[in-house]
Amino acid sequence: MATIMAALAMIMMMLQMHLVSSQDTPDTSMDGSGSCSDAEEISALQLSSQQAMCEWRLGTLGQSCTSTCLPDSKICDPAQQKALRGVDGVDLNTRVTALQGGTECTNYDPPTKVINETTNHWAPYVSNINGQCRMAASGANSACGQNGNNVKRVCCCVDPPAQVDNDPHVHTLKGAHYTLLRSGNFLAWSFSKDPVDWHLLAAYSGARSRFTTQSLLLLEKQSGQTLEMTAEDCLWQTKTENGWRKVQPELLLQGAASVDVQEVDKHTRDPLNLESVMVLQMSEPEKSGVRKVARLLIHCSPSKYLNFKVKMFDTKDLDYVGGELGSAPRNQSHLSLLSAKLSSMVMQTDTEFQVGSWASLGGSEAAADFLELKQQAGMALLGTETTQTCTEAEEQEAEKICAKHLPKDDDHAEVFIDCVYDVCHGGGEEDALSAAAFISA
Structure with a gap:
């Protein structure tokens, strides 16, 4: 810099x-402002000793998991979403039933089989048409930023x-x-x-x-x-x-x-x-x-x-x-x-x-x-x-460099802003490359 x-x-x-100011905000919840509340501790599921605590959420119609997790500074974990078929005795139907206040999935055969399994990017999800629960097949992914269209996505939200x-x-x-x-x-x-x-x-x-x-x-x-x-x-x-x-x-x-x-x-x-x-x-x-x-x-x-x-x-x-x-x-x-x-x-x-x-x-x-x-x-x-600042043109050029290697609008939007700052204040494309390697590690 x-x-x-x-x-x-x-x-x-x-x-x-x-x-x-040196005054901190009160610790109230894991929404980015403090420690974990009792309700959130109850809803969290430790999937394994190597994974972050997962708080399951049901998105609104058409909402991506990135947007579902974003309000309290959490990020989406696609790997744990794909593993929802049956982890620690908790399968998709059990999880969705809890998220829907007791309403079970339709056309679902627990705990090992999911009816109408498909290789789409919206799984796991609940169909808004018939309440059907679906999982992606093994060859598909559970991309965090993919919009749900006419379904409600089941999202694993973790602390970054x-x-x-x-x-x-x-x-x-x-x-x-x-x-x-x-x-x-x-x-x-x-x-x-x-x-x-x-x-x-x-x-x-x-x-x-x-x-x-x-x-x-x-x-x-x-x-x-x-x-x-x-x-x-x-x-x-x-x-x-x-x-x-x-x-x-x-x-x-x-x-x-x-x-x-x-x-x-x-x-x-x-x-x-x-x-x-x-x-x-x-x-x-x-x-x-x-x-x-x-x-x-x-x-x-x-x-x-x-x-x-x-x-x-x-x-x-x-x-x-x-x-x-x-x-x-x-x-x-x-x-x-x-x-x-x-x-x-x-x-x-x-x-x-x-x-x-x-x-x-x-x-x-x-x-x-x-x-x-x-x-x-x-x-x-x-x-x-003798300090130096960035002109608007320099910022635009820095943004182009960072955009080549980093996403602008997903869970790492803040990292993108940091990258623009660094490149604009004396860094180079190597800073953007370094940031991309670091967040993916």
Whole structure:
């Protein structure tokens, strides 16, 4: 991201260096404004330990599943819709009966056969003509954006994963979306529930490096387990009694916390990114077992920047999540870029999540030296008088570039807006390619 316009710097100074109000909205529901309500917990169905909690909904006549899930910032999961034939003893007829307040499907032979099975894109659905329930055959899909025409679609709505990408743009577990424009070290995510206390710290660079994420530090406070990655080489390393060593696909067990490292250094499609995946787990002595807490996915571009996602396995665990990715939308002032297309962009400084120096937090000396160079221009946003903005023509060109690789109007519409912002402010087509690879991971 290139430097930001002088007008924005002046606005920030007038606001006494605060970009937004610090007052959060009340936690009321999983509609993007807070934690899960009792009714939503009851309606959620955990299909498997590898999938997000699925809230089943019956759309209105002609409505797509994308639109059905959108009002409270959820997204559609087509894979779980296709699997609705019979999962955990719940088949299509049972599910639709519950959604229709007790009215069963017609012409349906539960639990293994669906009458008039067809290879259309609207399944699973309920026919508006005769109340018939249908599923797509194995060769069809259950596309989220496909309109239902004369049917009501049965939709699986899930919470999107929280993520931080490029500038960085922050998408939280509770529906907030904003761009962070401040250099330093921040608490990106935490999970504190006895007997574990996970902290994921992120280091964001200064304006010269486009305020990108340059390093991650994963700490488990109870056991002292420590892992680190920098964008310099994109390699995970763990702290041992004899110093730091490179992490391989392995199980790292320390106290009640364990890290299942599933992928490291996996090459993605162009542009080159190294993908890493790890699952954070906790032991539950009272249940004599280990359960999964969160999945951490990283795309790292060597010598450039990294993007990361955190996905929770259990909706109830959101009550124990903190940091940037656990924050709800704020009662905030929107600082526009004086642009019709980008007027909805929200800028924040997240000073309440800022933490100390990398070395004092437990990071390596090598990473601390690397970050010192990356973060030295951290306050340039607030003081520069040579900032640059995008013209309407530049925005239109950025939109064309992003449209080549990203959808504009589906579940990732916010990512498209972020892409236009990045490309228009000093990025290139590689930013759009990187965003496309990241959201599809």
